[in-house]
Amino acid sequence: MRAQHQVVIIPNTISHEDTLKLLYVTDLHGDADKYEAALETALDERVDVVINGGDLLPKGSGRAAQESFLRNYIDPHLSKYDHAGVHYLACLGNDDLRIYDEVFDEVCGRHPCAENLAQRRWEHEDIEFIGMNWVVDYPFRLKDRCRMDHEKYEFQEQFGTGLMSDRNGFLEIEDWFSYARTLPTIEDELDQLVRPTDMDRAVYVIHMPPVDLGLDECGDGRQVGSESVYVFVEREQPLMTLHGHIHESPDVTSQWCSPIGDTVCVQPGQSEEGGPLSLVIVDLNEESRTFERRIVGD
Numbered sequence: 001m002r003a004q005h006q007v008v009i010i011p012n013t014i015s016h017e018d019t020l021k022l023l024y025v026t027d028l029h030g031d032a033d034k035y036e037a038a039l040e041t042a043l044d045e046r047v048d049v050v051i052n053g054g055d056l057l058p059k060g061s062g063r064a065a066q067e068s069f070l071r072n073y074i075d076p077h078l079s080k081y082d083h084a085g086v087h088y089l090a091c092l093g094n095d096d097l098r099i100y101d102e103v104f105d106e107v108c109g110r111h112p113c114a115e116n117l118a119q120r121r122w123e124h125e126d127i128e129f130i131g132m133n134w135v136v137d138y139p140f141r142l143k144d145r146c147r148m149d150h151e152k153y154e155f156q157e158q159f160g161t162g163l164m165s166d167r168n169g170f171l172e173i174e175d176w177f178s179y180a181r182t183l184p185t186i187e188d189e190l191d192q193l194v195r196p197t198d199m200d201r202a203v204y205v206i207h208m209p210p211v212d213l214g215l216d217e218c219g220d221g222r223q224v225g226s227e228s229v230y231v232f233v234e235r236e237q238p239l240m241t242l243h244g245h246i247h248e249s250p251d252v253t254s255q256w257c258s259p260i261g262d263t264v265c266v267q268p269g270q271s272e273e274g275g276p277l278s279l280v281i282v283d284l285n286e287e288s289r290t291f292e293r294r295i296v297g298d
Helices: 032-045 062-085 097-109 176-180 186-192 227-236 247-253
Strands: 002-011 022-023 048-053 085-088 114-116 121-124 127-132 162-166 169-173 201-205 238-242 257-260 263-267 277-284 288-295
Touching: 022 032, 032 048, 032 062, 032 277, 032 288, 062 085, 062 097, 062 114, 097 114, 097 162, 162 176, 186 227, 201 227, 227 257, 227 263, 263 288
Parallel strands: 022 048, 048 085, 085 114, 127 201, 201 238, 238 263
Antiparallel strands: 002 288, 022 277, 121 127, 162 169, 257 263, 277 288
8 A cells, every 4th residue: 555644743732641543534435445444554553543533334325235334344344443452433424324323332332442432422541532423504415413503504505305314214304494493503512512521631523624724625615614613622622623524625725634722623534435545643642743644545
């Protein structure tokens, strides 16, 4: 494999007894080659924790394919992390059907290495990880994890009626705008997350990127990031935040690592299926935080 490297080094604001090394990847959408490349990199780099930020499952290939991938690929794949003694944290994303949340819990529960981080907290080596997989509403029909950004959010023009996954198919929501107004906003969901013991040592894994950092730009130039995520990070100032969702943004803006105050926000991006793997390796030590984006491919 070949890899392209981009490195950002930031002086540390906290001390650690030991070096902690993380590998962050997101938006793999059922691409087994990328899963295997991430595992190979994690083993080569001797990372302590691999974090998968969302959209784990095949997209647009049918309901049965998503459950099959969870049971027949993710489950045995996690056994390799068990064997290596590497922790694996993950959230399902907006393209992963909510009807399989319990299946993902079940799969993670079979592996001592694995944690479903969505709306949950997990601690390792004095660093606290908290996940959130709600996203700001978009034009596409699948609304399983969609929310208004805040009470004053203006909806985009839609491509059709809203759909939410159901065990018997999909529920059609004729008036999605009215229904969405009955749900918590992204601002609400962030405020309802479990609080870390120490915000200075907290890593938030939030699938939706913040606005105004160059981490949220679509190929057509639209900036679709969350104002609420930005405000939350600006106010709370965790150690770092990890994002995804807008695959092409780092290639469009050349931004994959941006600060909000002392918080570092990371969005590695991702190529389409069959393309090279994008990931970020984070090395925390006493002197600095090193962020290294790699594009790994054949």
